[in-house]
Amino acid sequence: MDPFLIFLILLVIVILILVTNVKVVPQAHAYVVERLGAYRVTWDTGLHFLVPFFDRVAKKVSLKEQVIDFPPQPVITKDNVTMQIDTVVYFQITDPKLYAYGVERPLSAIENLSATTLRNIIGELELDHTLTSRDVINAKIRTVLDEATDAWGIKVNRVELKNIIPPREIQESMEKQMKAERERRAQILAAEGEKSSAILVAEGEKESAILRADAIKETKIREAQGEAEAIRLVQQALASGIKMLNEANPTQAVIALKSLETFEKLADGKATKIIIPSQIQSLAGLATSLTELIRNDVPAAEEDKDDKK
Structure with a gap:
């Protein structure tokens, strides 16, 4: 047999033996190695070599949970x-x-x-x-x-x-209890819903009543403000009239005439008692005297006309 061929065969066998005894331990694993049946070493992650025919991997262990x-x-x-x-x-x-x-x-x-x-x-x-x-x-x-x-x-x-x-009978009893508990909770939720609804309705009515009262109050306030404004304007007009009269420096005759006009308006009213100032009383007396004189002059004039005839 060719020696070179024998060498090649031996070389291939050696390479196969070496390759088969090269071990790579993956992450989160460990290999328990024995030599001749006895524990030798524990390999961690990495590249390792076994001694051919003596060492072997006895157990591959995962270190993950x-x-x-x-x-x-x-x-x-x-x-x-x-x-x-x-x-x-x-x-x-x-x-x-x-x-x-x-x-x-x-x-x-x-x-x-x-x-x-x-x-x-x-x-x-x-x-x-x-x-x-x-x-x-x-x-x-x-x-x-x-x-x-x-x-x-x-x-x-x-x-x-x-x-x-x-057991089955206990399961049935538990199911009944759970059903009763669910019904009880449903009733509680329904009662709480009704309570919340009633509270909301009452609060709505309360708010509505408050708003109505505020509206009535605002209306009355505005009416009172309107009346007060009207009175103020009337008083302001009267004051302006008096001021204009004062600025015009009226005579006593004008003042007396205005007093008589005012007295006339008062007399037309429904008052049962009228207090007449002294000045107006003198004016009234003067008016009466003038009226009497006019009445006396009228018959005298008629007599003169008769004599001439």
């Missing part, structure tokens, strides 16, 4: 009510070596431990307390699981009760 949804588990409460509860566990591998060698089938171990812990916790609670204490139950289960899984290189971050399924 993982979620397990366990099927419903039958549990019995303190008051002997059987129900179904399924849980969701969020966990993360913190030590790949312990995870690889700590327990066989760790996920199954977590499921069994979760079911046992759940039964123990629910067995100490009554049905009503179980339905209203999810947070307390979650915290207790997480504490127990976290302590137990430390030896397996696992950290339990949180536990959630996904569903709590009580």
Whole structure:
């Protein structure tokens, strides 16, 4: 056989062996490496080489947070009510070596431990307390699981009760209670709506009454202001007339004439008693004397006419 061909074959075999023993660990992963069946090292992210025929990758571990949804588990409460509860566990591998060698089938171990812990916790609670204490139950289960899984290189971050399924008769009773509660709330909302409507109507009537009263008040104020303005204008006109008379410097005869005109207007009224000033009385007497003289002159003139005839 050609030595060169043998060399090429050996070179290809060596290259294949080297290539197959070059390992790249991706992000958020770890490789547990064994040498001759015993734990050797844990590889983190990066490029690594295996010693051919001696080393091997025993386990590839994901360091990301993982979620397990366990099927419903039958549990019995303190008051002997059987129900179904399924849980969701969020966990993360913190030590790949312990995870690889700590327990066989760790996920199954977590499921069994979760079911046992759940039964123990629910067995100490009554049905009503179980339905209203999810947070307390979650915290207790997480504490127990976290302590137990430390030896397996696992950290339990949180536990959630996904569903709590009580027996059929209890479900029907709860549905009736919920229906009654919804009806009660609907009645309360309807009553509150009617109350709000009545309040709005009353407030509207109140505002309307206030507006009407304000309108009446404004009308009366304007009427009073109009009357006051009319009186002011009349008084102003009288004052202007008196001022004009004063500026014209009227004689006593004019003043006496105006007094007689005023007296005439007063006499035409319905007053039962008239107080006549002294000056007007003298004027009245003077007018009477003049009237008598005129009457006496008229018969004398008629007699003269008869004598001449």
